[in-house]
Amino acid sequence: MIRVVIIEDDVRIASINQRFVEKLEGFEVVGIATDKAQAHEQLDILMPDLVLLDLYFPDMSGLDLLQHIQRNYPHTDVMIITAAKEFDTVREAIRGGVYDFMIKPVVFERFQEKLKAYRKYREQLRQYEESDTQMDQQCVDQLLWGTGERSDKDTYLPKGIDKITSEKIMVYIESAAGVWTAEELGKHGGFSRTTARRYLEYFVEKGVLAADISYGTVGRPERVYRKATS
Known part of the structure; x- marks a missing residue:
């Protein structure tokens, strides 16, 4: 325990x-x-x-x-x-x-x-200690990231995506209902529309969100986001 x-x-x-x-x-x-x-x-x-x-x-x-x-x-x-x-x-x-x-x-x-x-992480650490393993790069990657594969896209964040900011946005995503725009998310989180759009598109790529086009009644079409359905 x-x-x-x-x-x-x-x-x-x-x-x-x-x-x-x-x-x-x-x-x-x-x-x-x-x-x-x-x-x-x-x-x-x-x-x-x-x-x-x-x-x-x-x-x-x-x-x-x-x-x-x-x-x-x-x-x-x-x-x-x-x-x-x-x-x-x-x-x-x-x-x-x-x-x-x-x-x-x-x-x-x-x-x-x-x-x-x-x-x-604790289980892996104990296994290494009990087996008296000589640490190599794969072992270190396993402890730090939970993987020995550099290509794990869920572990290594792309350029321009920060872990803390993405977790902050995830909190909003998990509590939000309906659809919202990058501008609405930016106002909620205190960052620019451009930053919000970058993170929203990242979550679309990961399958967390889905994106649609809203034409509204006036003005140009706008990209809106919602939680992806499994």
Whole structure:
């Protein structure tokens, strides 16, 4: 079992995350901390495999706690779940050694995908350790990306497509109904119509979205997007 500690000051969100974790095979929540003192105490006592960490707390910085975990708990991984969207914050978290990063609000499907990938990573790591494998490039690729094949189109994002932005747009896609335009998505996400169009076309190519032409009543035809039907 992968032992999880949730560090989140909002008790309601911590409870939701706990329920999400408990739906997944191979994971157990061993503790929940809502402030700095509880976080340090549970890390010391429980020595978890994985921490689900928010970044905003009244009495501490989540980034400072991330650094503390990296220094003192080398076998504990951290997955950040936060509303923080500032580029500098995301970059600092990545530099601080975070395993993965989810932007709130997080839907269960996205949460499940992330934790299943982490479970696969742990299983692969254990297999390498137990077999005393000499690491080669394929082994490293397997640990980092879940594949030894460079051609895996779902692992290596094309030029101009950023992982954090694509996940932010996926949250909107999963919650949106009907059809929408690149301009509408851009206004919702706070980026340009051109950027929105690039990501929407990327998701069309992946089969996540379908695109149609809307002629409307006036003006020129407009490209609209909707969730693809399976």
